[in-house]
Amino acid sequence: MRSLWLWPTINLLATLITGVIVSIAPATPLQPYVVMSFVCFCPGMALVRFLRLHDLAIELSLAVALSLSVASIAAGALLYAKHWSPVNTLTTLVLLTLTCSIAQLIMQLPIVGIATTQKQSDDIAESETMALAALKGKVGEQQEVVKASTPQPPSRVRKAAWGLEEVATTVIPATANQRPLQSIGQGATSKSHKKEIELDPVSETGQMDG
Amino acid sequence: MQSMSKQISIAQTRDISYAPNVMDIICLLLPAGTFLCWWSTLGSVNIAAMNDLGLVSVMPRLMIICLMVMMVSFCLTLQQPRPRTSLLLLHVGLLIIMLYGVTGLVEQAPRFNIVYRHNGYTEYIMRTGTVDPYLDAYFNWPGFFILTAFITRASGLHDILSYADLAPVFYNLLYLGPLYVLFNTFTTNKRLVWLAIWIFFITNWIGQDYISPQGFFFFVYLLIMAILLKWFKTPPDVVARRPLRQHRHFRWYFALYRWLTAPDPIATPLPALQRAALLVSVVIMMAFMTYSHQLTPFFLVIVTIPLIIFGRISRKLWWLPCLVLAMAFGWLFTMAQPYLIGHSSNIFGGLGQFFTSFNANVSSRVGGDPQHTFIVRLRLLMPLGLWGLAFVGAMFRLLKGHRDATIVIMALAPFPLFVVQPYGGEMLLRCYLFSQPPMVFLCASIFYEVPSLTASKRLRWIERMKGPIARIYGVQGTAISCLLIIFMATFLYTRYGNELMDYKTPDEVRGVIHLYDIAPPKSLFVEAWHGSPWQIQDFEKFSLIDVSVDIGLSNAVGRLDVNYVVHYLWQHRSGNVYLFFTRTQFATFDGTSGFPAGGLQKFEVAVQASGKFNLIYRTQDVQIFQLISAVGG
Numbered sequence: 001m002r003s004l005w006l007w008p009t010i011n012l013l014a015t016l017i018t019g020v021i022v023s024i025a026p027a028t029p030l031q032p033y034v035v036m037s038f039v040c041f042c043p044g045m046a047l048v049r050f051l052r053l054h055d056l057a058i059e060l061s062l063a064v065a066l067s068l069s070v071a072s073i074a075a076g077a078l079l080y081a082k083h084w085s086p087v088n089t090l091t092t093l094v095l096l097t098l099t100c101s102i103a104q105l106i107m108q109l110p111i112v113g114i115a116t117t118q119k120q121s122d123d124i125a126e127s128e129t130m131a132l133a134a135l136k137g138k139v140g141e142q143q144e145v146v147k148a149s150t151p152q153p154p155s156r157v158r159k160a161a162w163g164l165e166e167v168a169t170t171v172i173p174a175t176a177n178q179r180p181l182q183s184i185g186q187g188a189t190s191k192s193h194k195k196e197i198e199l200d201p202v203s204e205t206g207q208m209d210g
Numbered sequence: 211m212q213s214m215s216k217q218i219s220i221a222q223t224r225d226i227s228y229a230p231n232v233m234d235i236i237c238l239l240l241p242a243g244t245f246l247c248w249w250s251t252l253g254s255v256n257i258a259a260m261n262d263l264g265l266v267s268v269m270p271r272l273m274i275i276c277l278m279v280m281m282v283s284f285c286l287t288l289q290q291p292r293p294r295t296s297l298l299l300l301h302v303g304l305l306i307i308m309l310y311g312v313t314g315l316v317e318q319a320p321r322f323n324i325v326y327r328h329n330g331y332t333e334y335i336m337r338t339g340t341v342d343p344y345l346d347a348y349f350n351w352p353g354f355f356i357l358t359a360f361i362t363r364a365s366g367l368h369d370i371l372s373y374a375d376l377a378p379v380f381y382n383l384l385y386l387g388p389l390y391v392l393f394n395t396f397t398t399n400k401r402l403v404w405l406a407i408w409i410f411f412i413t414n415w416i417g418q419d420y421i422s423p424q425g426f427f428f429f430v431y432l433l434i435m436a437i438l439l440k441w442f443k444t445p446p447d448v449v450a451r452r453p454l455r456q457h458r459h460f461r462w463y464f465a466l467y468r469w470l471t472a473p474d475p476i477a478t479p480l481p482a483l484q485r486a487a488l489l490v491s492v493v494i495m496m497a498f499m500t501y502s503h504q505l506t507p508f509f510l511v512i513v514t515i516p517l518i519i520f521g522r523i524s525r526k527l528w529w530l531p532c533l534v535l536a537m538a539f540g541w542l543f544t545m546a547q548p549y550l551i552g553h554s555s556n557i558f559g560g561l562g563q564f565f566t567s568f569n570a571n572v573s574s575r576v577g578g579d580p581q582h583t584f585i586v587r588l589r590l591l592m593p594l595g596l597w598g599l600a601f602v603g604a605m606f607r608l609l610k611g612h613r614d615a616t617i618v619i620m621a622l623a624p625f626p627l628f629v630v631q632p633y634g635g636e637m638l639l640r641c642y643l644f645s646q647p648p649m650v651f652l653c654a655s656i657f658y659e660v661p662s663l664t665a666s667k668r669l670r671w672i673e674r675m676k677g678p679i680a681r682i683y684g685v686q687g688t689a690i691s692c693l694l695i696i697f698m699a700t701f702l703y704t705r706y707g708n709e710l711m712d713y714k715t716p717d718e719v720r721g722v723i724h725l726y727d728i729a730p731p732k733s734l735f736v737e738a739w740h741g742s743p744w745q746i747q748d749f750e751k752f753s754l755i756d757v758s759v760d761i762g763l764s765n766a767v768g769r770l771d772v773n774y775v776v777h778y779l780w781q782h783r784s785g786n787v788y789l790f791f792t793r794t795q796f797a798t799f800d801g802t803s804g805f806p807a808g809g810l811q812k813f814e815v816a817v818q819a820s821g822k823f824n825l826i827y828r829t830q831d832v833q834i835f836q837l838i839s840a841v842g843g
Contacts (some may be wrong), residue, residue: 061387084339
């Protein structure tokens with residue numbers, strides 16, 4: 001729940017601070033830090049939050065890439081239209097971020113009724129798990145071992161954030177007719193390998209603290 | 211360490227608490243203390259005393275020891291029964307600052323002459339609010355410079371030089387996220403993921419991470435690949451298309467085809483709407499890439515096409531590389547037409563000229579003084595070593611039954627571009643860079659994917675060799691540490707081996723700016739040798755000659771023939787003529803020209819003694835001469 005409010009609020013505050021610094025108190029020593037942080041991060045994060053990826057590494061990276069892409073495309077469009085104006089470009093980014101952040105905050109309100117609560121997020125994740133259940137028939141023993149060795153993390157959101165959420169990722173060994181290079185690797189997923197998984201769950205499943 | 215981890219049963223794993231133990235505290239304090247110690251040594255780096263071996267020649271011994279301790283500390287953290295993500299992240303963050311931030315901390319001006327030229331492009335856009343494709347090739351793909359111009363102006367800064375020093379650290383921190391996601395699509399073993407990330411950062415010596423389009427778009431490339439491989443893999447239940455009828459003479463072909471099309475075991479589902487939204491994001495990033503950098507879209511295409519053909523990525527995405535190609539060629543034939551008209555032979559003439567590419571990328575770089583030659587040879591050997599280890603790692607994974615077609619395709623696909631286009635002698639470096647993530651992953655696999663060879667009778671000869679190998683792996687952590695220390699030691703030479711030529715002094719920068727301030731428009735600037743921080747401003751107002759790229763002029767400098775140079779300049783002048791010497795030029799001349807060291811200093815003395823030039827500016831690192839207008843007549 002907290003994370004659903006967190007980023008829109010941060011974006012909103014960052015946008016307001018940037019607006020104040022640029023319009024009311026320009027040429028202060030703070031301006032480069034504030035504007036660069038805003039341009040490099042906020043517009044992208046405002047867009048990325050709509051994707052609900054539940055993967056902090058990708059979300060942060062995508063936020064930076066999208067922010068700079070949108071900034072460059074907006075600035076380039078003005079330049080090629082012979083209306084080069086950093087102020088107008090910045091205003092565009094501020095408006096974009098404001099709109100997206102406010103929309104996200106509105107979507108959190110219970111009255112709007114959009115699936116955004118923690119419980120509903122969990123339901124989404126659960127439905128993904130159920131969708132995987134069909135695949136699980138093919139997963140076999142190795143997958144069972146992977147799942148069994150997965151301790152329940154203290155915070156599901158936190159684990160998912162670093163891509164450590166096992167629910168969203170599944171390991172599916174190839175079936176017999178899909179196994180490649182059979183002439184060399186007949187039974188290449190050897191018994192000793194499987195045994196190693198059982199003995200060393202940390203190594204194979206990569207379980208780590210968040 | 212490994213045996214300790216093996217003792218943890220599944221039941222025990224469930225009961226492990228998240229409370230930090232003594233080793234966690236050690237793994238926190240060790241890197242933090244090492245970093246502080248490293249920080250304290252920064253003040254004792256005397257850049258002025260550097261020799262042709264580069265930054266390592268002036269690094270205090272303690273600074274190098276700190277870097278080695280970081281390697282050991284990382285291994286210690288990695289080999290814990292439950293390595294903590296936060297501690298590994300701390301290690302990587304500190305390593306990035308120590309490796310990529312060091313030059314910004316010990317040098318007073320941004321390194322690389324190209325950074326100053328990028329400042330010139332940015333300054334032009336800020337000043338005129340336009341781009342002129344006829345002025346320079348870079349203005350045909352101006353997206354990145356439009357961005358820097360916008361950020362600089364919106365931030366209230368004067369130029370990009372005030373934040374250019376931060377670019378290497380910023381870019382490498384950016385690479386971390388996509389790399390983490392990308393490696394997680396290859397394996398579920400988090401140790402392997404973090405080791406691969408670590409090896410990436412200690413082998414990324416290419417130096418494309420200065421403030422440049424290619425540095426940023428390498429990040430975008432990694433991000434797009436991470437997104438495609440995490441959420442757009444072919445579902446495992448989709449059966450690969452069967453090849454033509456099997457024939458016993460082509461068994462290898464069918465085995466290869468099965469390997470290439472084997473389903474990927476790690477899949478992450480995502481609802482259709484989110485997938486569509488992600489693709490929109492990818493297209494936005496591709497659009498930015500297309501109008502900002504001429505090369506990266508082609509790397510993206512050449513890697514994604516085989517991944518789609520062999521079903522590593524969903525075949526429904528066939529339109530994605532087509533769209534990139536359409537955008538790239540669409541831009542080339544419309545907005546970049548001025549470049550295309552003058553350079554079509556450069557773009558398409560390289561097709562099939564393998565030996566030209568090899569000569570431009572490899573042979574021509576091995577030259578100059580012995581220390582520089584040593585650095586160049588090391589730069590050639592390091593990729594070979596990494597690729598060799600990656601090959602061993604790939605074999606290990608193959609013998610363990612992994613079907614790594616995705617990784618192998620990503621590792622090998624960039625190299626055909628080297629054959630078709632030398633790219634000014636830089637293509638091999640770019641190929642190394644784009645193939646590096648899968649290569650380092652395979653390299654790291656050596657330690658975590660030791661094969662069991664008893665299954666195959668044909669491979670018993672390898673089994674016989676397992677004895678000594680097994681003894682080494684008994685001390686896995688030590689083996690990893692040793693490899694990391696070797697990589698680290700090599701990195702210091704390969705990354706900063708040319709630092710004598712790459713670093714710039716504030717005196718140099720001031721001198722060049724002074725030249726731009728005093729020279730009237732349409733003057734001719736003559737760089738006595740390659741390497742100075744010029745083209746820093748007023749890009750369109752002056753003509754430029756780099757002596758080192760003209761064979762006649764460079765030979766004249768070598769034989770101290772001032773008259774030849776004067777005659778040449780007089781023929782090409784359009785206004786005042788300024789010949790200038792800088793510290794970097796002297797270093798570059800001694801390191802790479804092939805002429806005896808000190809030749810450029812002698813030429814400068816000859817210029818001064820010739821009576822055909824007036825010395826108008828002299829500081830410790832810069833000398834500016836103006837050609838006397840009467841001598842030409």
